[in-house]
Amino acid sequence: MPGAGTVIARRGLILLFSFILIIVIISAIIEGSGYSKDIYDALVRESVNAEIMALRRGNPNVTDSFIREYRENLTIYYRKMYGLIDEQGREIPPYVRMWNLVKRALTLDLGKTDKVEVANVVPTIAPASVFEIIATVLPRTIIVVTVGELIVVIIALLLAPRIAYRHGTLVDRLVVAYAAIFTAIPIWWLAMIFIQIFGYQLGLFPTSLRGVATVLNKFWDNPLLNFIEVLKYITLPITVFVIWSLGSWLYGLRAMLLRVVREDYVTVAKAKGLPEKDITRKYVLRVSLAPVLTNVILALASSLGGMIITESVFDWPGMGTLYYNAITAADSQTIMGLFVVYVGVYLIARFILEILYIIIDPRVRVK
């Protein structure tokens, strides 16, 4: 029987292989399919035409032969810049471009983006380092969505076992109703209502989150004061997120725990007169820990993907906006960078889960 270390190492290797495979598939979609090339070809044409028109405007008498030569040179320049041809002017085939992309992604050489739509998310000037863009935008999502998710998870873990334990009571029914209502309400709409009331009408919170970026940039100048300042900005979005998200979490965990609550040993524990706190903690939650942890860890990991519409409502361009802009601008560098980060985080979360499974349930090792 292999030891825990071997199991963990084996699972780690499988996840690493998955990571590489995903990167290859994404590269194939972006470069191998010719999608990226089509976009770059269009960009080359657009850039060259813009320069030719400027030249014609400035020099109405310029000859066609000069224009032709100028166009050829410009086309070579831009095709080279977008990696469509090599230094000798030879076409780089899509499969070569694909493997170049794979290599860069695996060595975390995320490169630079020239797309102003992507640079605007920060905002910074183009060309900008993809790594720096993600490093700037990711914390924005973390301090709102991930922190919000964490708060929701903590509240849900505290309440859900008790609600499950008292299933059928008024509290239980209220939670079910609450979950149904808030699952049906789009978060961006809830956010708009909250901004209107607490932001514009009562003036309690800022209506735009952009100001927090400046505070974060100089956070360490005065951590305490800046922390309070950050709280001022993030309270409203986190509140909205928690209110919206808590229902489905409570409902989900309750359903997960309900099965355990109905087990005989729980009934016996109840009959023995054990305190409710002990029953929920030791008899219900402990047994359900593996699926609960799976939900929690994966939810936290997926929170890094951001929320496009909600970010827009709070005027807080995070990972969701970055994804959207990178895809609509067909920015293969940034798309790949985001996938590297997101898939990496997801697989790390999975790896952590594997370790936790082994810790909380030794049977997993045997399997």
Added chain:
Amino acid sequence: MNRYKKYTFPLILMIGVILSMLAILPISEAQAVQPGPAVDKIIARRYAIADVPTVMAKGEIDAYLFSLRPAQAEQLRGVPGVKLISAAAGLIELTLNNAPVHIERLPGKLTADDVIAQLKQRGINVPRRALVNLYYEEENATTYTVAEFGAFPGKGVNPFAFREIRLAMNYIVDRASFASAVMRGFAVPMYMFLSPYDPDYALVADIVAKYEFEYNPTYAKQIVEGVMKDIGAAMEGGVWKYEGKPVNVILIIRPEDERRDLGYMFNAELKLLGFDTTPRELPFAQAIDTIYGTDPKDFEWHVYTAGWGKSGIDKYDSGTIAQFCAPWVGYMPGWGETSFWNYKNDVLDNLTQRIYAGDFKSKEERDALYRNATELCIQESIRIWVAARLDTWPVREEVKGVTLDVGAGLRGIWNMREMYVEGRNTLNVGHLYVWTATSEWNVFGGFTDVYSVDWERVTYDPSSWNHPFNGRPIPFRAQWAVFTAGPDGQLDVPPTAKVWDVNKNEWVSVGPGVKAKSKVVIDLSKFIDAKWHNGMRITMADIVGYIALWYEITYDPAYSALEPRVASNNKPWMDTIKGWEFNDQAKTMTVYVDYWHFDENYIGAWAVVTPINPLEVHVASFELVLDRRNETNMVFYRRSGYETLSLVVPKHVSLVKDTLLKYKNNNDILSKVNKLTDGRMSMSEWNSRIDADVNWINTYGLAWISQGPFMLTKLDTSAQILELTAFRDPTYPFKKGDWYFGYPVRTEIVGVQLSSPVKDKVAIGYDATITAKLSGLPPLSLKYILRDPAGNIIATGYGEKAAEDTFVVKLTADLTKNLKPDTPYTLILIGVSEQVAEPGVVRQVLVATKYEATPTTLPTTPTTTTPTTTTTPPTTSPAPTTPVTTPAPAPSIMPYLVAVIVVVVLIAVVLMLRKK
């Protein structure tokens, strides 16, 4: 005397109060005329468009500077305390692909009939009507005939290759409905490339009227049927078929805005005409790729719903007509891409190139060129103009000092200088962004987006600018005197005048024998010895050095190769400069230019240069961008793969600062600078300048130092907040009110009176006079067009001036004798003001009648009528309440003073009269 003692105290009190008020008066007036803009601070923040109604209603912002589209502006209608300002800033049209389906290239110089005959010999029967263009090419000393066909056996039909069908498309666009229903009133119909707001519109209004592009699908159908039958197409089951196949038209429809509705409206009309249509909704990138990235003769598209932005008006247009009508600029199908089929029109090329290059000898000649080109452009109808979009800006009602720039709306350069709210020293302005990745703050190749241009214009004063109502260049911070020998003559350029020699890297005398058409003496006294924002004096060195740098970037082979866009954009202007003379004592600069225009203001504006930043900042920028490009990877004009220099981006500011620090006590640099300035810089001044710049950068973290009414003192790109602080230096030449124009007074025809022997009618064979009374800003003029019921123009001309605002149109007996009895003729009267671009137009129906005069009397019956139809009144345009000459609304203290005095006198009288 004693009985008057009781009045002593109140009298002393009254006198004291009056004296104290008089003492305060000079101070208050001094405050009112303090240099600089109307408010002390402008705070600009980003607000998403969706939030604008809320923040405007709450008064969180006083104005929103991003122009709103109709659907967005609609949400603001009726918001309490908010008024909307509109200007025609967007143009919407349908571009037609007029490529031929087949091109035949035959040796020899053949006529159209020859070509058809040759084809027939080859067994190809093509009707003569299918030939849409014929031209000749020379190759290896052989002439070839190129014949382009709009329909050809085996190749199908492109209906838009036929000029008649393109012209007919004007009659299937219901412009009025589009402007009112789809654009919700935030648009005016357009019939050509100029909107009624353009100054040149009045010049060609009669040509536009001649075509009377009203919605008339029946008429369009007649034309289409005629052409389609001639080329051998047949209508089967309501669809035109050529060789048994439906004639298909692909529409590329932009779905992002109202153009989507336009696309489908046009699609429906095309179907009714019998075309098989394929509407395709493509967003920006894909649409651009299809329209500009494919050869028109591959027919990936036939119709494109195009939109254009417009930043201002020009009294005498030279670029718009070239861009939208002539192939040479590269905006017509084919786009100048040599590997594509390209629309050819040598006549339009020639006419518009002459207009563009100023190749005319009088206003009359220029106007004639413009009219000819316009008529040809309309006949060609490559573009079907639909509407001028009225972009809209919301402003709080309490904001004063607003000027409606006819072209730029609220974004006009005047507004941030003059807008204020009574009792407040800060103006809160919203914008969609205050900074984006494309906001590049450098004067050589930057300022390409509104988020940088709008703020830059607040921080510097230009030497000249176009008038907000009529588009004529006016002196702003420089004055000029123009001496010209043009259009035919030449002036001698003094041999001592100088030009910058890019080979020798110094200013050199032009020498003898140099000629120029015009000489412009520019008074720079409002620049020289005033201050830069960092407190340093603006000197002639700033101007001379700046000009030298422009020579460098334009003509130096290495620099121009590094910045081809900057060089090519600037070269046409620099080529006309023949010499410079700088007079430091008189604070003047004389520019010899090989340029002439019948309006001397155009020559003046052509010659002026505006120093925007201190010279040392430019020198540092040149070093970073051009001399150290390999290291910095920076450019002046945006280019993929490079960073565009921006004097507000922290890492660039840091580089500029480091570079400036290296310049201190640097003899090599000073020597180079003295070459640029022709020896006008001392080491002490140089060092002081650098100290001031570095101090500025250390204080504000920005390297944007300029000379205008506001200093850029904060730009938080992350939080999207920008702060502008008033520049109140005593040397700053302008004060509140200097650039306030208010709203334009629209020209209107307020009364029309017909005098004829028969009441209300024109007597056939007798003179008739039409007297029109105009309102508007003089000088005014009146143009008339008389059309018969078929739409033919039977008379046109200018009304005779009877008074400043009254004009008389005489229809002579010779003219009226040819009129048909009881037939309605249309008289179109166009009132034009030299000061305001938009003309007033009315249509009057005149009915001719037979009249037998008695031998003794010849009565003339005047009939006063009210204009029946006024075209293009924009529903959202602000009412013309304030004339152009209205003085600035600077708060006067006189009313308060009088009120206080009256109150004091009353109190004194009461005190005096009170009983003890």
